Amino acid sequence: xxxxxxxxxxxxxxxxxxxxxxxxxxxxxxxxxxxxxxxxxxxxxxxxxxxxxxxxxxxxxxxxxxxxxxxxxxxxxxxxxxxxxxxxxxxxxxxxxxxxxxxxxxxxxxxxxxxxxxxxxxxxxxxxxxxxxxxxxxxxxxxxxxxxxxxxxxxxxxxxxxxxxxxxxxxxxxxxxxxxxxxxxxxxxxxxxxxxxxxxxxxxxxxxxxxxxxxxxxxxxxxxxxxxxxxxxxxxxxxxxxxxxxxxxxxxxxxxxxxxxxxxxxxxxxxxxxxxxxxxxxxxxxxxxxxxxxxxxxxxxxxxxxxxxxxxxxxxxxxxxxxxxxxxxxxxxxxxxxxxxxxxxxxxxxxx
Amino acid sequence: xxxxxxxxxxxxxxxxxxxxxxxxxxxxxxxxxxxxxxxxxxxxxxxxxxxxxxxxxxxxxxxxxxxxxxxxxxxxxxxxxxxxxxxxxxxxxxxxxxxxxxxxxxxxxxxxxxxxxxxxxxxxxxxxxxxxxxxxxxxxxxxxxxxxxxxxxxxxxxxxxxxxxxxxxxxxxxxxxxxxxxxxxxxxxxxxxxxxxxxxxxxxxxxxxxxxxxxxxxxxxxxxxxxxxxxxxxxxxxxxxx
Numbered sequence: 310x311x312x313x314x315x316x317x318x319x320x321x322x323x324x325x326x327x328x329x330x331x332x333x334x335x336x337x338x339x340x341x342x343x344x345x346x347x348x349x350x351x352x353x354x355x356x357x358x359x360x361x362x363x364x365x366x367x368x369x370x371x372x373x374x375x376x377x378x379x380x381x382x383x384x385x386x387x388x389x390x391x392x393x394x395x396x397x398x399x400x401x402x403x404x405x406x407x408x409x410x411x412x413x414x415x416x417x418x419x420x421x422x423x424x425x426x427x428x429x430x431x432x433x434x435x436x437x438x439x440x441x442x443x444x445x446x447x448x449x450x451x452x453x454x455x456x457x458x459x460x461x462x463x464x465x466x467x468x469x470x471x472x473x474x475x476x477x478x479x480x481x482x483x484x485x486x487x488x489x490x491x492x493x494x495x496x497x498x499x500x501x502x503x504x505x506x507x508x509x510x511x512x513x514x515x516x517x518x519x520x521x522x523x524x525x526x527x528x529x530x531x532x533x534x535x536x537x538x539x540x541x542x543x544x545x546x547x548x549x550x551x552x553x554x555x556x557x558x559x560x561x562x563x564x565x566x567x568x569x570x571x572x573x574x575x576x577x578x579x580x581x582x583x584x585x586x587x588x589x590x591x592x593x594x595x596x597x598x599x600x601x602x603x604x605x606x607x608x609x610x611x612x613x614x615x616x617x618x619x620x621x622x623x624x625x626x627x628x629x630x631x632x633x634x635x636x637x638x639x640x641x642x643x644x645x646x647x648x649x650x651x652x653x654x655x656x657x658x659x660x661x
Numbered sequence: 662x663x664x665x666x667x668x669x670x671x672x673x674x675x676x677x678x679x680x681x682x683x684x685x686x687x688x689x690x691x692x693x694x695x696x697x698x699x700x701x702x703x704x705x706x707x708x709x710x711x712x713x714x715x716x717x718x719x720x721x722x723x724x725x726x727x728x729x730x731x732x733x734x735x736x737x738x739x740x741x742x743x744x745x746x747x748x749x750x751x752x753x754x755x756x757x758x759x760x761x762x763x764x765x766x767x768x769x770x771x772x773x774x775x776x777x778x779x780x781x782x783x784x785x786x787x788x789x790x791x792x793x794x795x796x797x798x799x800x801x802x803x804x805x806x807x808x809x810x811x812x813x814x815x816x817x818x819x820x821x822x823x824x825x826x827x828x829x830x831x832x833x834x835x836x837x838x839x840x841x842x843x844x845x846x847x848x849x850x851x852x853x854x855x856x857x858x859x860x861x862x863x864x865x866x867x868x869x870x871x872x873x874x875x876x877x878x879x880x881x882x883x884x885x886x887x888x889x890x891x892x893x894x895x896x897x898x899x900x901x902x903x
Binding site: 491495496497499500501502503504505506 | 709710711731734735737739741743744745746747748759762763764806810
């Protein structure tokens with residue numbers, strides 16, 4: 310385990326960050342819908358310049374579709390709108406505007422898109438425009454379609470992300486270690502098992518206690534994030550509460566499974582740490598999922614944090630209501646229920 | 662009354678109990694003797710519902726320990742061989758917790774806690790964290806937790822292991838008092854003098870077989886030995902068992 314854990318973590322993190330450091334073919338491409346309302350020479354030139362950027366997956370779409378992709382489906386972090394009259398303004402030597410529709414929940418992607426558009430505009434100016442027209446003539450106008458506040462800080466990503474990771478440490482490692490202590494060291498399991506209470510009550514009671522502790526811990530972390538770093542809590546506190554409860558419940562359930570799969574306290578600690586680090590890396594606790602390769606993004610929902618981060622981003626940054634996040638919330642709770650059922654099935658109340 | 666019928670317990674290829682038939686009368690202190698690995702703890706574990714037998718059954722007041730496990734658990738108390746306590750809680754908190762597991766609450770629980778603490782001589786130390794207790798105090802609290810539900814049947818699995826003579830004497834008196842109160846006690850031990858002093862009847866088991874049972878006089882009659890230890894060694898041999 311001393312070697313297996315770091316090897317597994319290095320492998321997962323290496324793959325996750327492959328899009329940044331990898332070979333050219335592995336670079337993560339940012340999906341960028343584009344609406345050309347101008348359909349004239351300069352807009353076509355801008356599109357050609359943007360297409361030269363290998364990091365962009367540019368796709369021309371209709372105006373409504375661009376809104377849909379950014380605002381409703383959250384499939385794109387941003388969409389470029391080249392307004393009607395774009396080329397005419399250039400020919401008249403007037404300032405011209407490029408609009409970008411954005412989803413601030415994908416803050417890093419948005420920043421990247423904006424910088425790419427800026428760079429493309431500069432390139433366009435150098436290539437096409439008369440020297441008397443400067444960069445000040447090009448205005449990039451951002452329209453925030455989903456965010457309840459304009460500027461998303463790193464804390465808006467890191468407070469939920471790292472809270473999930475630390476709750477997992479508390480619940481998963483703490484729970485499984487407590488189980489081994491009670492069963493094999495304090496021997497209190499033996500006394501509980503001869504009392505007139507069912508096994509499910511014993512395990513359920515322990516799960517409930519851990520879940521409540523985890524929930525309180527997470528509420529404190531979020532309150533700290535709100536007061537100290539001005540993170541957004543969104544419009545639906547009930548949705549946020551249910552998500553936090555779901556994280557604590559699922560983390561405790563994974564703790565039951567880890568305890569069931571381990572033979573000793575030390576093994577539970579190693580397996581728990583491995584599980585947490587891999588889940589955190591794959592599930593978007595440490596960085597936004599978009600920087601991971603596509604294949605890894607597709608696998609991200611195999612781990613609990615991805616479901617939780619979807620809920621947190623929708624509720625806290627996009628300002629959605631509880632009804633909007635029900636699929637993710639359902640996924641989060643279903644994940645916990647499946648882990649719990651498998652864990653209970655494999656759990657050994659005593660060692661013969 | 663406690664009865665076992667053809668009780669068998671196998672752990673893979675190992676047969677820990679090979680068809681044990683016992684009958685323990687109400688209000689008796691029944692001693693179960695045997696070398697290490699003889700099957701004493703396995704027998705108590707089956708009777709207390711902690712493990713299931715491979716075949717056969719046990720009955721307490723006529724109720725099966727398999728079919729009526731939950732009912733049986735309400736009338737028995739178990740003092741496991743290992744100290745089974747939450748070491749980070751106080752003595753009183755342990756009693757409160759285990760009392761609640763038996764559905765004892767409120768004033769009744771408070772009164773029982775005071776009673777058992779007094780009984781085992783830990784009243785003055787009830788607020789101390791268990792990990793700060795001495796070995797003997799932990800043994801006494803272990804006993805107290807086993808009787809917090811005021812059981813009619815008490816299973817004591819080697820309750821005097823590793824304690825000083827004073828604590829042992831205290832535990833003996835506790836057991837005698839419990840018998841006086843009408844509790845039926847099943848007592849396993851390695852110490853022959855304990856069995857001689859405390860038990861109304863004794864059973865000797867070895868390698869999963871019941872090899873002798875009866876009162877001390879019944880066991881010794883017709884043999885050429887004069888004490889239980891000599892009889893025990895004669896029946897079980899002198900070879901090391903672990």
